Amino acid sequence: MKVTVLGAAGGIGQPLSLLLKLNTSIDVLSLYDIVNAHGVAADLSHIPTKSSVESYQPTSKTDTTQLQQALVGSDVVVIPAGIPRKPGMTRDDLFKINAGIVAGLVNAISIHSPKASVCIISNPVNSMVPLAAKILKQNGVFDPRKLFGVTTLDLQRFETFSAKLLGVSDPDLLKGRISVIGGHSGNTIVPLSHLSNNISTKFQQFVPEPKDLIHRVQFGGDEVVKAKEGRGSATLSMAAAAYRFIQTIIDPSTRHSGIVPESTFVSLRGIQGGDALADHLGVEFFAIPVQIGQNGQAERIVDPFELDFVSSDEKKLVAIAVKELKGNIEKGLNFKYDAK
Numbered sequence: 657m658k659v660t661v662l663g664a665a666g667g668i669g670q671p672l673s674l675l676l677k678l679n680t681s682i683d684v685l686s687l688y689d690i691v692n693a694h695g696v697a698a699d700l701s702h703i704p705t706k707s708s709v710e711s712y713q714p715t716s717k718t719d720t721t722q723l724q725q726a727l728v729g730s731d732v733v734v735i736p737a738g739i740p741r742k743p744g745m746t747r748d749d750l751f752k753i754n755a756g757i758v759a760g761l762v763n764a765i766s767i768h769s770p771k772a773s774v775c776i777i778s779n780p781v782n783s784m785v786p787l788a789a790k791i792l793k794q795n796g797v798f799d800p801r802k803l804f805g806v807t808t809l810d811l812q813r814f815e816t817f818s819a820k821l822l823g824v825s826d827p828d829l830l831k832g833r834i835s836v837i838g839g840h841s842g843n844t845i846v847p848l849s850h851l852s853n854n855i856s857t858k859f860q861q862f863v864p865e866p867k868d869l870i871h872r873v874q875f876g877g878d879e880v881v882k883a884k885e886g887r888g889s890a891t892l893s894m895a896a897a898a899y900r901f902i903q904t905i906i907d908p909s910t911r912h913s914g915i916v917p918e919s920t921f922v923s924l925r926g927i928q929g930g931d932a933l934a935d936h937l938g939v940e941f942f943a944i945p946v947q948i949g950q951n952g953q954a955e956r957i958v959d960p961f962e963l964d965f966v967s968s969d970e971k972k973l974v975a976i977a978v979k980e981l982k983g984n985i986e987k988g989l990n991f992k993y994d995a996k
């Protein structure tokens with residue numbers, strides 16, 4: 657099992673690489689960054705776990721061999737490369753810079769590790785995943801079952817904030833029993849609390865007016881951006897979230913049992929159950945619970961609408977999310993990338 661992190665020396669990349677170094681299913685941990693990749697790798701290589709750490713860093717602006725070597729043979733590629741938000745910025749504000757970075761990296765993946773599962777962390781996720789899908793498609797290697805936008809941080813926040821309000825001492829108990837669907841920015845984030853009667857009743861009892869909780873989940877990232885006073889956005893909680901998601905890709909048996917699996921932002925068509933959902937919602941990309949198969953691919957969409965897990969109030973939030981998502985998706989698809 658080879659896992660490659662592109663942007664490994666960053667605020668997310670470093671703690672994420674640390675967590676991956678501790679995972680015993682990984683044989684090779686390949687770290688790539690335009691700065692300090694060797695430093696991070698040297699540091700991690702002193703941890704006595706099974707995986708070997710390799711590092712790759714371009715020696716000039718035109719050096720593509722390092723990226724190529726980092727990618728070859730990868731089973732999973734994770735992308736936290738790009739700039740984070742500063743106070744007052746939205747995720748959408750990052751688009752121009754990060755789109756160029758992500759497009760270049762995905763283009764290289766399509767050539768050097770076309771069969772890898774690709775997990776995109778770089779923001780805005782709602783636009784980056786459509787952009788990545790377009791590039792993979794243009795290069796003839798797109799498998800919608802293997803492209804994931806990492807939205808687990810929204811779920812982590814929903815679990816954390818809900819556990820506090822519900823008086824649940826261990827937020828682990830909520831795993832798989834609440835969900836977050838839609839996208840990964842502000843109004844596109846739709847928390848679902850009606851997956852089980854038991855939890856639903858608890859929400860009615862302890863959170864009769866869920867507006868504040870929903871707002872905190874949707875805009876929880878702003879709390880971190882503000883508290884860091886210009887020094888970036890969520891990195892540690894994000895690394896934990898990405899690690900949680902990647903674990904399910906490299907070892908699906910670690911997935912927490914629950915009513916639904918965890919959500920991820922995917923291209924719906926081409927995944928079992930995706931056509932019906934895309935037709936129902938009127939969007940091609942959406943964050944939705946997905947069953948992961950043995951080879952790290954999205955096996956099947958677990959449709960919360962079909963299961964009647966979405967309340968009428970939540971359906972109103974979905975309508976708002978879809979409206980905004982359409983523009984975000986369009987933006988990603990319209991980005992012109994010149995591979996030359």
Ligand code: NAI
Pocket residue numbers: 662663664665666667668669688689690691736737738739740741750754757760761776777778779780781806807808809810840888889890891894
């Ligand atoms: P950072 O600035 O600390 O790290 C980014 C890293 O990417 C740096 O080490 C930089 O050298 C590297 N990089 C830049 N261009 C590169 C290229 N062409 N190839 C390889 N590496 C390159 O930023 P941070 O805080 O780690 O955030 C990274 C991204 O993750 C941002 O876009 C941020 O908005 C996003 N993010 C996503 C979240 C999610 O829930 N999906 C949550 C929090 C942040």
